[in-house]
Amino acid sequence: MGIGVTGVILLVLVALLLFGPNKLPELGRAVGRTLREFKTGANEMLDSNDKKNEDTSRVEVNQVEQTEKNNKRLPD
Template sequence: MFSNIGVPGLILILVLALIIFGPKKLPEVGRAVGQTLKEFKKSARELTSDAIDDVKKETKDVSDTFTK
């Protein structure tokens, strides 16, 4: 998604963010975005591990049925 932005695009985005939010508010906005991404990744990891655990449990149940 962001692979096509490049350095000039990032500089433009940073300048626009600086103009919109101002130099005092920009670190707070960055921190909030970082925390949001961190929580999203954590939730995605938990969902993935729960799904994998469910599949492993179902697979074990099926294999136990066939081995009896």
């Protein structure tokens, strides 16, 4: 239930009528830049979250190891 081939053709024709053939390349470039910046920002956010989670898990492992060392009992 998406846009078919005829829908895409119709959208291109409407865009040509509204903006004219001279403005369409500029609009295409602007849309491309916007998408590229969005993807870059999203990837940076995901990478920073992954790194943050990795650092947190290292701290938790170190804390568990320290706790295990401290919980050793002396023989009675």
